Amino acid sequence: MRSDSVRSTLNALLDANARFDLGAKGTTNHCPMALVALAEMGASSARLSAFFDRWASTYALSAPPVVTRIDRREWKTHLGTRAAFGALRLCFLDWTADTGPASVIASVLSEVRFAPATQAFHSIIRLAYGIEAGHAGEIASGLASLIASHLPIDIRADSKRREAASIGEGFDQVGEAFRDVSFAQNTITSRVLAVAD
Known part of the structure; x- marks a missing residue:
């Protein structure tokens, strides 16, 4: 300033x-x-x-x-x-x-x-x-x-998923998990909740 x-x-x-x-x-x-x-x-x-x-x-x-x-x-x-x-x-x-x-x-x-x-x-x-x-x-x-506006999000790791060996592989796994998912929500908060679900 x-x-x-x-x-x-x-x-x-x-x-x-x-x-x-x-x-x-x-x-x-x-x-x-x-x-x-x-x-x-x-x-x-x-x-x-x-x-x-x-x-x-x-x-x-x-x-x-x-x-x-x-x-x-x-x-x-x-x-x-x-x-x-x-x-x-x-x-x-x-x-x-x-x-x-x-x-x-x-x-x-x-x-x-x-x-x-x-x-x-x-x-x-x-x-x-x-x-x-x-x-x-x-x-x-x-x-x-x-x-x-308190919004706690519980995310538990799915024990059936294998741990990614690299960052690239991690992104690939996330991409695969959301392959057919679409988000109709308009707000960031609603999209965060949708991803958490």
Whole structure:
């Protein structure tokens, strides 16, 4: 990031992103991750603002109002409850303000089953970008996404299959396994689940 002005603009736009839903029109909310990436690549404040405005007018969906609060001792009861995203975000934001982000991240990641494919990998990426930007709201959003969209995938190796002797042979085996498979699903998450099945 080049200047305090860019950092200030980035933080303001990440704050404003809180009014957007976890999802977006035809995709997920990539706006905060794109803003951080643009800032790290040297984009100006004007470029960040232009990107945000374009996202807001083209893809953004308004976040539903948060009608209930979640206590930090109860966040685990909302695992996989997508509608709880906003309330979870506020829970993690308040908790982070009290104890700092490292403590909250460590607590959450140690108490929930690791599921990196959650929201098609966007949750863990969003958390990483929030950490990179040092933005409490995006750290909270990444954690809230990990919990609200939690998608553990159990993949057990088929003992009837032989181990591939090389990477090429491994790809050949995967190709053979999916020879007649077609994926009618539109989203990355649904395709990940189809492959896991």
